[in-house]
Amino acid sequence: MSDNSRKMNVVFASAEAAPFVKTGGLGDVAGSLPAALQKAGANVIVMVPLYGTISDEYKSKMEHVTEFYVSLGWRNEYCGLERLIHNGVTYLFVDNKRYFDRDYPYGFFDDGERFAFFSKAITESLQYLPDGFKPDILHCNDWHTALAPVFLREFYQGMPLYENVSTIFSIHNIAFQGQFSAKVLEDICGLAHIPAAAYQLTCGHDAINFMQGALNYSDAITTVSPTYAGEIQTPAYGEHLDGVLRRRREALQGIVNGIDTDHFNPETDPAIAQNFSVDDRSGKAVCKAKLQEELGLTVRDDQPLMTMVTRLTRQKGMDLVTYALDRILSNGVQVAVLGTGDYEYENALRYFASKYPGQMSARIQFDPALSQRMYAGSDMFLMPSLFEPCGLSQMIAMRYGTLPVVRETGGLKDTVIPYNYETGEGTGFSFANFNGEEMGDAVFRGARLFWDNHDAWNNVVTQAMNQDFSWTRSASKYMDLYRWMHPEVPMWVPEVEEKPEEKAEEPKAEEAAVEQPKAEEVKAPEAEAPAAKPAAAKKAAPRKTAAKKPAAKPAAKAAEPAKEEAPASKKPATKAAKPAAKKAAAVSTATEAAEPAAAKPAVKKAVAKTAAKAAAETPAKPAAAKATAAKPAATKAAAAKTTATKATAAKTTAAKATASKAAKETKTATKATAAKATAAKTTATKSATATKTADAKATTVKATAAKSAAEEAAPVAKPATKAEVKAEESKAPTSSVKTATAATRASAKLEAKPTATPAAEKKPTAKTVSAARKTQKRR
Secondary structure, eight states, X not given: OOOTTOOEEEEEEOSOBTTTBOSSHHHHHHHHHHHXXXXXXXXXXXXXXXXXXXXXXXXXXXXXXXEEEEEETTEEEEEEEEEEEXXXXXXXXXXXXXXXXXXXXXXXXXXXXXXXXXXXHHHHHTTSOGGGOOOSEEEEETGGGTHHHHHHHHHSTTOHHHHTOEEEEEESOTTOOOEEETHHHHHTSOOTTOHHHHHHHBOSSSEEEHHHHHHHHOSEEEESSXXXXXXXXXXXXXXXXXXXXXXXXXXXXXXXXXXOTTTSOTTTOTTSXXXXXXXXXXXXXXXXXXHHHHHTOOOOSSSOEEEEESOBSGGGTHHHHHHHHHHHHTTTOEEEEEOOBOHHHHHHHHHHHHHSTTTEEEEOSOOHHHHHHHHHHOSEEEEOOSOOSSOSXXXXXXXXXXXXXXXXXXXXXXXXXXXXXXXXXXXBEEEOSSOHHHHHHHHHHHHHHHHHOHHHHHHHHHHHHTOOOOHHHHHHXXXXXXXXXXXXXXXXXXXXXXXXXXXXXXXXHHHHHHHHHHHHHHHHHHHHGGGGOHHHHHHHXXXXXXXXXXXXXXXXXXXXXXXXXXXXXXXXXXXXXXXXHHHHHHHHHHHTTSOHXXXXXXXXXHHHHHGGGGGXXXXXXXXXXXXXXXXXXXXXXXXXXXXXXXXXXXXXXXHTSOHHHHHHHHHHHHHHHHHHHHHHHHHHHHHHHHHOSTTHHHHHHHHHHHHOHHHHHHHHHTTOOHHHHHHHHTSOHHHHHHHHHHHHHHHHHHTTTGGGOGGGGHHHHTOOHHHHHHHHHHO
16 A cells, blocks of 8 residues: 555646636636646645736635745845635635736736746745645646746755756647747846856847747646647747757657536536436437527528637638638538637628528627537537647537537547548547638538438437546546656555445345345244145144145245234144144155146146135135145145235246256145145045035035135045046146136135134134034034
């Protein structure tokens, strides 16, 4: 087990961070990545300027940590640190009214001085961090923080606290490098007297480049996608820094950004017309109809709707859009664009909107809520960028089931898989060259799939929505980079306190709870099973032989409902039942030879025919015993007359058991059946001996009709001699069903009176042979 007391300490520096301040993708990264890093096992502090535009809602919650002065050339500038914990992440805001109390983060004449101060304040503040925080990693982002690695190595090298700090610089957009006059090098940065620093920062005759300095001084360099990392090493995309990047290519790698999957979630997003999911996309059709209505487009579900949410600049491919819009709109594809930018592109979009009313919509504005609805309600999302370091819009679009149409560059190539017509794989459509005709072809590849093969279209949508664009994956790769730079820091493993043990114990407790009722069910039927058959109870109650236990197991399945009738059937027992054991053994030996396969269909048919009459019949059914003397299935059928539903369920369970277990249960049931049948015969024989007349059958019937159903069983069961038992063993299952049905109808007529008084069953069952003789003499 690794030592979890030591975690990787990271200072993450950025000029913007959502939700405090955001102008582009950098704000999204700084607002989401630190939280993911924290979950991955790092201690993170995010440092951001305290802009005047930050909401008072957040400012009121900030806590003043410390204040100190920062030397900037010949100046000493005040620097305060304000702490705010948001979503579990610690944010430190660098306070200086003169530099940051303005209405917008960038675009001022002194931006070089402002962000040189911010970079110097970051390095200086590492020795003032709260709670004794000692950083292992200083992670800087874009040119606004690019001088921090330079200052750290030139001014703080040799100090114990800074010796262990490794620096990482992330390029989010190499087009913005922070180029300023060479005078800034001495007047503000104070680096002109250091030849190595002056050389590595200078980018021309009279200019310095902040980003160039970071690329030369940082221990590691990252970009926001692997493809972009390769592109910026070429003159076409390197913006004159490709030479430096090629020289430091071993320290360069690309890590794709993620998105906030909780915020961009179609299942919970409150900004869209109706929520939907990858399994149920009916809400997306509603979102499309509402969006068409809102934008003034013709509400049609048979036309693909393509949208753009972007800055209207050449870098975003607006030259290609204006070139191909006529072709796209005139061939049945609706288009909607949201964004602001260069006037020439704004005016071009207004022109097409007026030329194709109902087919084209141009919203020249900034509207985050409308952008959410456009992601959710459109079918395709267009991103024909000249270059794109990573791009977030295509990932958000796929999250909402909108297929992107992109140019294969930077992060667009890394995140969008082109649709393959042969295999069906893909998450969107792409084209390679920065060409208007190729872009139009890619759009119509998607449109044709929408029109011609909607099943394939839906499959691509499903694949796009199932992509993982969470920050968890990106944070894991950053953590790998941090550990490569600091291998002495152990890998953090989340602590799980005895949770696996609890989960392992729970099934055991459940199994014990399940086994306990089973044990009770096996014991209970031994005493309560006679309630289903009072005639058989005469034999079963007094028996103390080994045959009693096997008979109890099959009875446990079908005798549960007999609990209410048990008290009435526990008393009947006589010594005359002892001889029945010997006869039961003989009969059971014969009945064991019966085929179990023939017994199962007989039970199903007998239960189906007798279940309807079960409510009107008393627990004693001796006529059924006659039919089941040779067939073990008939005994269960007779028990089903009292408990039709549960007996049927038990028989179904037994049928699904293994072959060996079923065979044992069949033999056990056969023995129990034979014993009960023999008991009935024994009672009949003794009653016949007592009467000693040819009219014994009729006389016994009359006597038992007035008293109980137990004695009625005697004359009815009498004809079941050994010869008849052997004859019935050879009959088909259907003949036993017919016999059982006929006996049931005959006994139902005789039992009309006794069924109304179940309490009367106790008296006659307790009578002996001598009592029967006295009754005969009186009559």
